Amino acid sequence: MVHATTMKEIARQLGVTVSTVSRALQNHPSIGLRTRERVHELAKQLDYVPNPTAINLKRRRTYNIGVVLPALTEQFFSMAISAIEDVAIGKGYSVVVMQSRNDYERERLAISNLVKHGIDGIIVSLASETQNNSHFLEVNKHGIPIVFFDRVAKNMPNSCVYVDLTAGAIEAVEYLVARGLTKIALLNGPGTLQATDERLKGYVTVLNKHGIAISRPYVRSVNLTKEDTAKKMNELLDLDEPPQAILAFNDYVALDAMQVCRQRGLVINQDIHFVSFSNLPFCSYLEQPPIASIEQFPYEMGTKAIQLLLPAIEDPQHYTPEKVIIPYQLIVRE
Amino acid sequence: MVHATTMKEIARQLGVTVSTVSRALQNHPSIGLRTRERVHELAKQLDYVPNPTAINLKRRRTYNIGVVLPALTEQFFSMAISAIEDVAIGKGYSVVVMQSRNDYERERLAISNLVKHGIDGIIVSLASETQNNSHFLEVNKHGIPIVFFDRVAKNMPNSCVYVDLTAGAIEAVEYLVARGLTKIALLNGPGTLQATDERLKGYVTVLNKHGIAISRPYVRSVNLTKEDTAKKMNELLDLDEPPQAILAFNDYVALDAMQVCRQRGLVINQDIHFVSFSNLPFCSYLEQPPIASIEQFPYEMGTKAIQLLLPAIEDPQHYTPEKVIIPYQLIVRE
DNA sequence: ATTTGGTACACAACCGATTGCGTACCGGTA
DNA sequence: TACCGGTACGCAATCGGTTGTGTACCAAAT
Structure with a gap:
């Protein structure tokens, strides 16, 4: 046969x-x-x-949607992709996944492979090292629609979906200040990400508002590896005046940093407090989770991303890109 | 354009x-x-x-590989798919993902969609509710190669990759007995899975060997939802003689069960001990993780799965299915 | 001048479908 | 009997490539 x-x-x-x-x-x-x-x-x-290939040839479509994101093993992204798949399947599309591993070259390659492989549209969450949009401009030139989500590219005309992290950071820091915690450090992400800027902006805003001096050494950026996070957390704890609280770039950074704290004998939520972004489901299993988390609704973001993409595929003439902001939610744990 | x-x-x-x-x-x-x-x-x-579609039409290939698994958000599976993608990309293939959500109908649909969509081969990890192989037989009839991994189908001629969970369960239970814990319960998976049988077999083997009577109420199967696990764990704790230790189907079951224990005031690793399957990375973040875990090497399984699939695609004539058993490893935490 | 052989391309079939248009054949009507 | 319209298909182009085979044209050899 x-x-x-x-x-x-x-x-x-x-x-x-x-x-x-x-x-x-x-x-x-x-x-x-x-x-x-x-x-x-x-x-x-x-x-x-x-034979679907023959049909696709006539229809000039592949009914495949490419999704490029840093890592499938991060729950935030697997939830997003799960959402994308749920919507796609219902509309007759399949989802092709590619991981960039936060590497610029891999991201370029993934995009190029998708185009060569034939997809009707692309959903991307940027690699942390990406600082150049040329590969996306290339895709735009070919008329293949792109939607950015969460980690969106700056200065691109395409649709994108993200959370207003500045506002989230503001609420998070306000919460810490309200609890009397004023020595707050920021374990931020890579400088190449817009998300990093936004967290910093929120952080600075609140401290300024409350007249709290911003200590340069309190603001550090990590490259999202466990090792780098540990290094930066240790540096924070080695300061003459170590912080009372940490605003972490995301749950993974928070967890890696918390591990360092425990190893150094600190008691979480007592000696030091954490607030982080994402609020991933596995946090609910921790005995001492961050005292608060900013829920970013990855499932909703993924859903919205593909809802923006499909019309761009199916009716390119009448499509105008949109910037969609998903509301965050500050989750406070007792 | x-x-x-x-x-x-x-x-x-x-x-x-x-x-x-x-x-x-x-x-x-x-x-x-x-x-x-x-x-x-x-x-x-x-x-x-x-135009890849035109080329595919001539080549009679799509260079797409379908992967059907219960849930992308389970780290075990996202690690496996990550491995599959890593190998696939290097060989010029793309990975199309579909989730069954442990639902038989969704699995059927996913398989059918993949075939209709055109893929060169399929990698499947069974939905927990699947008890019927007709959809896979259909795929075989069309000459599309399948490789099962982890949750493999019984009585199918296809290649598969899995871990010898009976041996794993034996070592795990031996470990508990050696620590003097003899009142051991088994929070097992759905009866439809071969993996469930295997764990049970290992459990029974060790208890028999040590002359420990097997208490019927100590063996329970859950449907892998949080609610069901909580229900079954509560039932175990309500027994006249509650267990000292639990062998859990996987990390998620263990974590859900541990949460119930904590809610009832029990101290993990003191009042009650857990051993589970998978050893997912996030366990390392827990303050009180299971005292031991059986590492199943999802990355290696995924890698092996696609290594079995590719020759079946590229040289069907000389291909003979293989059953590959990946060695497990019992990880003991101090 | 004719044959020979090689170069460099054209022609056309093919992969497996979809679809616009043409037409043979039917019975019914004038 | 000749004309007409509808039914039920066939023919062929098309999607965008790949590939086997045919051939015009050239220079070199005879």
């Missing part, structure tokens, strides 16, 4: 032409009832499955 | 035929140097990208 049955085979066995078979299978009215039935019957009997 | 440039367009502008353009782009020796250069030049100038 190495060759699948084709319409040609059905046509041959029935003594009709391929076009008749095609129309019969589509129940086209110009095909006689008798012929239509014979075609359907033989098709079923031969386990006929239409 | 709604229509991508085709070879036809290049041919027209250069006054040659499409076949010449095709061969020129492939640097076929029968094309003159001058012509070849002109073709390459114009192709670059027009941003020519070959």
